[in-house]
Amino acid sequence: MNSPKHHEIPGRVTAIAGKGNLPALRIETDSSNAEIHLLGAHITHFQKNGGEPLLFMSAESEFEPGKPIRGGVPIIFPWFGPREGLAAHGFARLASWDLLDTIVLPEGSIRLTFRLPAEDAIAAEFRVTVGESLAMELSVTNTGASDFTFENCLHTYFQIGDIHQIDIAGLQGTRYLDSLLASEFTETGETIRFSGEVDRVYQNTAATVEIHDPSLRRTIHVRKRGSKSTVVWNPWIAKSKRMPDFGDEEYHQMVCVESGNVKANAITLAPGEQSVLKVEVDSTPLG
Numbered sequence: 631m632n633s634p635k636h637h638e639i640p641g642r643v644t645a646i647a648g649k650g651n652l653p654a655l656r657i658e659t660d661s662s663n664a665e666i667h668l669l670g671a672h673i674t675h676f677q678k679n680g681g682e683p684l685l686f687m688s689a690e691s692e693f694e695p696g697k698p699i700r701g702g703v704p705i706i707f708p709w710f711g712p713r714e715g716l717a718a719h720g721f722a723r724l725a726s727w728d729l730l731d732t733i734v735l736p737e738g739s740i741r742l743t744f745r746l747p748a749e750d751a752i753a754a755e756f757r758v759t760v761g762e763s764l765a766m767e768l769s770v771t772n773t774g775a776s777d778f779t780f781e782n783c784l785h786t787y788f789q790i791g792d793i794h795q796i797d798i799a800g801l802q803g804t805r806y807l808d809s810l811l812a813s814e815f816t817e818t819g820e821t822i823r824f825s826g827e828v829d830r831v832y833q834n835t836a837a838t839v840e841i842h843d844p845s846l847r848r849t850i851h852v853r854k855r856g857s858k859s860t861v862v863w864n865p866w867i868a869k870s871k872r873m874p875d876f877g878d879e880e881y882h883q884m885v886c887v888e889s890g891n892v893k894a895n896a897i898t899l900a901p902g903e904q905s906v907l908k909v910e911v912d913s914t915p916l917g
Contacts, residue, residue, distance in 0.1 A: 633645070634729050639732055639734060639740070642657065642734060642740055643655055643658075643740060644658075646665075648665065648674070648693065649691075650692075652667050652668070652669050652693050652695070653667070653669075654666060654667045654674070655742065657760045660679075661678060661762050662676065662677060662678045662760055662762065663677055663679070664677070664760045664764065666758060668726050668727055668744075669693075669695065669725075670698065670699060670705055670722065671705060671722075671727035672699045672703065672704060672705070673685065673758060673766070674701065676911075678912075681848075681913070684764065684788065684911060685702050685703065685786070685788065686789040687702055688700040688701045688875060688876050690875050690876055691876075692874075699723070700873075701884075702786075702787060703784055703787070704719065704723045704784075704785040705756060705782075705785075706720055706722070706723065706784070706785050706888075706892075707723075707754065707770070707780065708722070708752070708770075708781065708782070709781050710782075710892035710893070722754065725746060725747055726747070727745060729743075730755070737761065739759050739761025740760045740761070741758070741759045742760075743755060744756045750774065752770060752772060752774070752780075753770070753771040754768065754769065754770050755768075756769075757769075763910050763912035764911050764912065765910040766908070767909075768906070769906045769907075770904065770906075771902075772899035772901050772904075773901075775901055777900055778899050779896055779899075781891060781893070781896045782897070782907055783859070783888050783890030783892055784888060784907065785886060785888045786886060786888055786889070787886050789883060790841065790883055790884060790885055791843050791844070791845020791883070792883070793824050793864055793881060793884070794825075794882075795843070795844050796823075796841055796842060797841075797842050798822040798841055798887065799820065799821045799822075799842065800837045800838055801835060801839065802817055802821075803816065804817050804832045804837070804860075805833050805834065806832040807830065808830055809829040809831065810827060810829050817832065821842070826866050827864065827865060827866035827868070828862055828866075829861075829862075830863075831859055831861050831892060832860040832862065833893065834895065835860055838851060838854070839887050841887060842916060847915060848913045849914050849916050850887075850913045851912055852910075854907075856891075857889045857908075857909070859888075859889070859891050859895045860889060861892065862888075863885070863888070864884070864885050866881055889909045890907060891905075891907070
């Protein structure tokens with residue numbers, strides 16, 4: 631594996647010791663800045679110049695090998711949720727990914743490509759483009775001799791001003807699994823608002839989702855391709871207190887809108903086939 635320093639771009643991409651002294655990269659463009667840890671190829675920061683951070687990071691997150699990072703953009707693969715005897719949400723977020731290359735694109739954005747260390751029968755790469763927006767692309771190729779079924783998700787944590795004031799639009803009319811009630815419902819509201827814990831998997835939706843945040847005076851846009859599931863999550867009070875790597879009161883300033891293919895939308899690839907999940911997030915001033 632090449633050292634990240636071999637892929638530095640002066641003034642643009644710098645290899646650093648991140649939190650917990652974990653290897654990381656600092657990315658700077660004319661319009662934004664970001665930070666990515668090699669552990670999990672985990673994006674831990676993205677911020678437009680002069681604006682508030684777009685991504686939420688828990689102050690209690692444990693930056694240690696073998697432990698997931700709490701916040702930013704965890705890569706969920708090849709399964710979603712718990713699995714008996716195995717790591718929750720898969721092994722991708724616990725692996726140290728290889729950095730393949732860094733490129734400055736003609737318009738000034740910066741693209742980085744990471745590869746999951748070799749796994750039997752699968753090849754996975756994660757491409758991140760930092761610029762006016764944050765664009766992410768997770769590709770999975772079946773390199774084996776039989777079908778491969780998996781779930782994937784970019785488990786994005788967004789920084790918000792106040793969970794009591796935001797609303798989420800774009801999912802009206804969509805069927806969802808309420809993980810707290812273990813039942814399915816149809817979203818009837820034009821927007822989703824929060825007054826308690828929410829853990830929902832919206833199914834068979836490719837829609838763009840918007841987070842309207844009056845406190846920070848912005849709208850966050852979550853655009854996606856190659857995704858049929860959208861997960862909306864906030865742990866609220868009791869669950870926040872149960873999580874050792876999450877502050878008791880941090881639920882006020884975060885919400886997860888996750889794009890991927892989970893549960894009934896799991897993907898099956900025949901040998902040689904490839905699946906690509908693309909997610910782009912940015913923000914505009916709230917009108």
